[in-house]
Amino acid sequence: KLAEIYTDNDLDRFYVGFIKYYDTNILVAECFDEYGGYSGYLVVKLSFINKISYNTKYLKKMSLLIEERKELNIKSFEDVINLSINNNRLIEGLFKRKRFAYYFQILDYKNDLLNLLFTSFIFPFV
Numbered sequence: 001k002l003a004e005i006y007t008d009n010d011l012d013r014f015y016v017g018f019i020k021y022y023d024t025n026i027l028v029a030e031c032f033d034e035y036g037g038y039s040g041y042l043v044v045k046l047s048f049i050n051k052i053s054y055n056t057k058y059l060k061k062m063s064l065l066i067e068e069r070k071e072l073n074i075k076s077f078e079d080v081i082n083l084s085i086n087n088n089r090l091i092e093g094l095f096k097r098k099r100f101a102y103y104f105q106i107l108d109y110k111n112d113l114l115n116l117l118f119t120s121f122i123f124p125f126v
Contacts (some may be wrong), residue, residue, distance in 0.1 A: 002059045002066070005029055006051040007044055014053075015042050016062050022046070036065025081109045 004029070005015040017029035026045055032037045053059070084106035108115035 001054050002063050003029070004051075004053040004056060004059060005042065005049060006026060006053075007048050010048060010049070012052075016059065019052075025103075032062065032066055036062060036069040038066075081106050085109065093096075 001018070003017065003019055003107065005019075006013075007015070015029060015031050016034075017031035019027060020041075021028040024046070025031065026043060027049060029042045031039045031042050104121050106115070
């Protein structure tokens with residue numbers, strides 16, 4: 001089962017992952033970031049865990065994102081381009097020259113040129 005694993009008194013911060021192993025001393029979980037991407041393994045002493053939650057609304061959303069990411073099977077930049085074009089998906093990108101990050105959609109890709117639709121500004125890049 002997918003779980004929220006709290007190792008801090010701050011209940012707004014937690015790990016999301018599948019518990020792969022535990023015993024009387026440690027817990028090992030395969031963890032995912034807020035976008036459903038694999039982020040590594042958490043290995044933590046049980047004494048450091050404050051709370052573990054299952055079946056929350058957040059975890060239901062996360063399980064959909066994790067499954068969707070597995071189905072995407074992105075292996076190259078061309079896969080990202082095709083995903084954006086074929087499914088009208090937004091991409092987050094960083095343009096160092098402008099020192100800002102944007103969300104954009106790839107409209108077309110021909111002769112190594114991208115035709116982009118910028119949808120929103122994210123944050124200044126320093």
